[in-house]
Amino acid sequence: MYIVSTPAKRSAQTVMKAEYLDYREIPGQNALFLRYLYDFEAVAGWYPGGPPSPDLLPRRADEILRGGRVYPREALAACLERFNREVGAGELALENIRRLRGGRAVAIMTGQQIGLFGGPALAVHKALTVIALARQLSRDGVEAIPVFWLASDDSDYDEIAAAHLLGPDGELLKVVHPKPSENGNRMVGSVPVTAASEIFHQVESHAVAGDFRRSVLAALRQCYADGRSFSQAFGAWMASLFRQHGLVLYDAFSAGLKEQIADAYVLAVRKREEIIHALRQRSDELQKAGLAPQVQVTDEESLLFLFEGQRRFKLSSVDGRFQAKEKGAREFSEEDLIALCRRNPEALGPNVLLRPILQDLLFPTVAYVAGPAETAYFAQIGAIAPFWQVTPAVFPRVGITIVDAKVQRLFAKYQIGVRDLLGSTPEQTVRRLAQDSSAGDLIRKFGGLQADMERQTRQIGEELLPLDRGIAQLLKNSEAKMLYQIRKVRDRFIRNYALHSSDLARHVNFLHHSLYPEQTLQERVINFNHFLILLGPRLIDEMLQSIQPFCKEHQILYVSAS
Template sequence: MTAECFPISHVPGTSALFRAFCEGATNDAARQSLAEWYPAKPFTNDWAMQSPTLPAEHRGALADALKIQATKFAAGEAALANIEKLREGAATVVTGQQVGLFGGPLLTLLKASTAIRKAKDATEASGREHVPVFWLASEDHDLAEVDQAAFLTKTEVETISLDLKAERPVPVGGLPIDAEGTLDARLDYACDLFAWGPFADTLREAYAAGETLASAFGKLLTKVFAPFGLIVMDAAGREFHALGAKALRGAIENAAELEAALLTRTSELESQGFHAQVLVAAGHSLLFLLDAETGARQALKRSGDEWKAGAKTYSTADLLAILAAEPERISPNALLRPVFQDTILPTAAYVGGPAEVAYFAQSAVVFEQLLGRITPVLPRLSATLIEPTIAKVMEQHEVDVRGVWDAKTVDALALKFGARALPIEAKRKLAAVGNAMDAELTALTEYAEGLNAELAKAAGVSASKMRYQMNRLRRMAASFELQKEASLRKHAAAIMLHLLPDGHLQERVLAGAWFLAKDEGSLLDTLVEYAGLECPGHRVLFL
């Protein structure tokens, strides 16, 4: 196993805020500029020294609820032991993800691996037990986003879906996975794509008739990370919402103050050239309400003491009464969720991706008002996994991941290969002519500048045209070589398919199940190991 670390500035699609966050690892000035939003030092273990505690009664109720759930997820001894550590006073390192089909994209594995490693490091650094928890975002209602998993064929990304349907926006975690009768056929197809290895049995055990999107996801993740003791938690039920009711009540009773603070924070972010990850508008709250009759998840909007969810109107007292009697009906949005989560759990740190790190810049004001502290957010391991066959082709063409990112398309990457494949004599002649021409044009332009401004301008324009034509000649020569060597385009297509599928980072598109199915037993150990070796950017792991 070998690995490379690429700076965050090289990684495509990253936001200015996340780049600044990661640059704080090596640049004190960059970190200080964000200290109001991210007070902890995410690239050290300092955050582990101030892990919060919870009352014994709360810890007991939490452990009891987690143990019941762990039994349903068929948890092993290590996870059950970690629940008992939590009962006895351990802190948690938390991460989470939507309950995507067949375990979701690769980033699910990267998040869990990072939480496991950070919990271990925190225990060693502080002397207090820290255990890893994976929070299932089962209350979200974006069905299209979770009802899919992407695998690779030889030539394309193949997306598999169960074609689940919901008449109204409802929490997706509770939807049965075989409601449309497509489960067996989709499982067969998925297993065909990764050649029916041992992982196929694991996938079938988790995704069985009678399971929901949340329970199947929970069973799969629990099984996969069983040796590491990962606690998988679905907080959608009444017992967990009751434990987190303080955060929900605070969001109801302090809605106006929270709205004002969030609007101010949005202005602060935008004034410094950053973006607000979540749109905050006047009258919008941090809460959803599940309709008692239909189960629909509807955003709560506020005007003074009046609240609306769909066509129904509620008073603040009404919402507080619902919270007291049926706490599971009130659900937090993306900005309140981490505060709700950290009301339930003794969270030492949260492990998130770029979007979640951006959430925390806004959520900081909610943490301060409702919890009186800001939970540190740590970046998850970001990685591209390269199989040996792809690594060999990349080596053959002398291209690294950055070269693939820069190329962006198969055509552009193939053209690079064509240019490299030119005969040495042709390369020399093109280089010699190009260098000589560039030097003469530079000298001529400088001379013209000393004679007359108009002449200098004309010389500059003419020089640009000639340089363009020279570069065009280089591209034509590369294209000619590319046409002679059909294998070059084939190699470019294979590399792009694996490393930048559909134009996006591999970790955001390809299913983690795809990599687990090909694993010979060391993948998760490798991910956990490299999650502890700080890379404030992107890891490239050669399998």
Template sequence: MKSNSIPFQKLPFTSLYKSYISDFEKVESFFEFNPFDEKEIKNRLEDYRFNGNRDECVHFLQHFNAQFTDLPEVEKSIQKLSTDDAVAVVTGQQLTLFGGPLFTVFKILTAIKTAAHIEQTYGKPAVPVFWLADEDHDYEEIATAGVFDRDELIQISLKSTLDEFPRVGEIVFDDQISALKEELKSVLYETDFSDDLWTLLDDCYHSGSTIRDSFGKLILRLFSKHGVILGGSNSKQAKELTRDALKKSVSHSDQLYDSLNKVSSKLFEAGFHTQVHVQESNLFWIDDDGVRRKIHAEGDNWFSEGSVKSLHTGALLNLIENSPEKFSPNVFLRPILQNFLLPGAVYVAGPGEVAYYAQMKDFYREFGLSMPIIMPRFSATMVESAIDRVLPKLPFSLEEYSKRIEDLESEYINSSDAADPEPIFKTWKKEFEQISRPRIDEISAIDQSLKGTSEKVRANLLTELDKLKGKVYRSLKEQDKVQLERIRKVKSQLFPGGNLQEREILFIYFMNKYGLDIWDNLLGSMSMDQHKNHNLIHL
């Protein structure tokens, strides 16, 4: 696949992420390792020691992955982690409908590439692990999928009548999933690859399957051949293996809060944002209805949302000891549990994850851990041939299409050979003001009570001038209709909904158009240094 790239600095990413990529010295105090320094990576891998028990790790992964597949390549990857020097390259994502947007695949491809690089360069066994966010309860974020319909972004949504949701991984699809697939079929026009795609989706997404099972099966069907296995914490076994970390989040809550709060304050003082608000508790409670409820702390008393009862610290610790599966980690505690379950020397992160990992260096140390190498994921926009053909005919660089469509249209019209209405109306308004102000003063001198009426007439006339300017712009737009339609099409394709394409469009959209092996082909053309820029993949 042909590709080129543009710097992250030219795109709508946070200042923290831009610094992480291109000016690491600015943020190095917030991380343990520089992901672009091969010497640091080498030393980290040589010094890495897994805090958990490898036999328990292997058994946990075998049991977890058996829920999704019995493919021999999955067992082979799991067994690789039984060796003392093996490491996991972990990444993860919410269980978004039909596999989620492009960045889900980009995370997985980065993990695969990084694991292969570790094996080839440093001689360490490495396994890419995709962590299913199976304890998340944010239904709205996972229930919507975006695709192109004639160059326009449309959203397909999984409806629900529930007021409160269990952990999304436990939600079972009903017949609505069949209707959603039909809706998706009606949007994705038929290609030579459609039958294979629908067979795959029918195998993974069907009535009676949970959101977690469907998502996990899809990921393994596509990427287990590259060594990918799955992980997740929504199981009794996972909670029993991480019981001590869950208990420490309670017994050492003050120290943990201080560690997060101090680093978050330093981030703010350094001019960066804090991605996640720090709270006294990092735990959720799973109630009898399966709903995940935030646990709050007030001194030595702990209580969950919606409950009038509270527990003393000792009672809560006993509850965790006896029923760890009734508890769920927040965004800070989840990576800690990961690193007790897996030998996670590397984590592949998106921009938002890099931001909250920047808050966590001292938090890891409180648990006797070192933060993993935080490897930024591959970032890209898929540029289809129809877009490639029209880009040279337009005056904008690719990154400029992140602007509002109204601004792009105005800039194009103002830059064209046609008369520019802006200076015309600017001069007209200035001349009008010069004429009207003395007249208003003269009328006010005759009758002060008429000043307000005079000002209103002036304002109405200025409004009429603005309306006329709008008509002139519309006339020019009509004259340049073809070019403006091209601008709209490019804008919609590259920045659908005003966001980067990788954040909005289902990755299966491109599988339908270019084949189920499109990601294998992209993987084959990727290099380890491509995550330093945003890539343009020309299809």
């Protein structure tokens, strides 16, 4: 881990210092993602788009612009313009859509589930990354636009229904949108926002009281108004947040691209057995390399969903027929399904492996900005992309942890940092800090007592063993019980010390909830609006100036008033 000063000019509002943390030091990281970042040669055969290096973007852009593929730019631009105008996108986004229509612009893509209030902060970090990469490519002389794909057709409601904010003392506040009455298999983008006043009452009662709270909550109220669909609300929030940065939004519900979608789906049906064989082979390769495939593929896989109304159903191939098992065992022959693909392709949707391929058929995609799990399943996508004659390229999103002024003060008080929290529970951190406090000598004496007991019982046991093996074993068993009781007394003392030293326990909980909530990285849990409440709308500008999109490490941004 190392620290650098950010060279970009700062606004008068905030100052940022960046610290970079090797992903291999962060517990729980995807093994294939780590190899992709730090040992690309070992996985290059699974990622035909190339390594995530600065020369990837101009090389890919040149291949796209010189290649013979014809993209549906006119129809695509019409779809994009409709949705972006609907959600109130700014002139810069509309200008980017016009560039795409013009025929020379390429796209840097990303996407995410449409979580309540924007979901975890990583959705914003993805958008920041595509904007930064598009700007870099534009500086290199290639027209590039940043595009965010809204996964409105996802049906995992529980994944998008909650937002996590932080209260004044760092407590986690989970705000949950009520389930719709007909929730099973419903595509989340169609779910209407309801009970907005009750949701905002929770936020106003418990969220942190930052300088920008009033304006942030007002913007959220406007975006997440009763009656708006989740896709409209999420789109409006993203459009508002990135109004000055030209982010283009694509809704998975967009209509008007039937021909391109139909051809992709027909191929998925006709070549299904070959496609699944290629996927199974890739899974075998991954397992032989000691890696678990990110997406489990069975012989029944079709890569397709069937849409009916606002619900979607997985299509499986069983005995030569395609079944939507959850839809009353509705069946299609191969020819019937192909006919549906051609007649009404918008009645079908892609699964997680087919979606990026469909994206590359629609958009002149230079690269897709992906999180760790997505990066891992692109290894499987690479096995089947040649069927559609596309070569997906993946680029890791910038991982970010934001450290605000209060957290920095606590770091200084206890002489710790983000790294000290990783892989630890609050209780473990309290124990470690207590050992460095005035109680440390006493806690260490407990350790000495344990060591003395282990040494003495080992010596006595060795002398007993030739004389009485049974008593020697009894002593060994008793030792374990005595050591357990000593540890129990020590831990009880540490807990009591922390309770009586109320600041310590409270501060440690605050740090863990702020930086390592639920034993994972901040960006995977905390909603970005928490940081907007504390730091204001200029935070987006500041982060764009500070992040390093070509850096392989997790980026920790220390933010404070100038």
